[in-house]
Amino acid sequence: MNLSVSLASGEPIYQQIKEQIKRQILSGELREGELLPSIRHLAADLNISVITTKRAYDELEQEGLVASVAGKGTFVTEKNKEAIREVKLRQLEEQVRSLAAESRMLGLSKQDVIGLFDLFFGEGRH
Structure with a gap:
């Protein structure tokens, strides 16, 4: 460690x-x-x-x-999948909150951000 x-x-x-x-x-x-x-x-x-x-x-x-x-x-401990999922969801929520704040500072619309998300969400999937 x-x-x-x-x-x-x-x-x-x-x-x-x-x-x-x-x-x-x-x-x-x-x-x-x-x-x-x-x-x-x-x-x-x-x-x-x-x-x-x-x-x-x-x-x-x-x-x-x-x-x-x-x-x-x-x-x-043996991983409690639900507890770990909850921790990861909280982390993701913080990242989304930060992304939303930064997007507003840049003057991006919600649709602009959704467009970016759509573009990157499919990456890595085949």
Whole structure:
């Protein structure tokens, strides 16, 4: 597992860790049942507080992406396809919201954007 944190990003460190792990789980880079580094080990590797690392793991557990087993560690959970779909839909909604705002700033109409979407939606399908 490859993680990095930036003190200058403005985003809380626990959030950076959480988002990177979540992205690796959703992409399949981290597989079901895979053991994550211990909280202490990850904190030492990133040179951050154990409390910060624990908060990231706790939030991932609340989202159902990992599960902690006493005495054994934190594991990537078996993927709940509906939960993952919901996470991806929220991410897509944010991207669409951003696209709509940028389109308005450029003076594009809804039809212009729909035309672009139609053009690119079929790409990659045969």
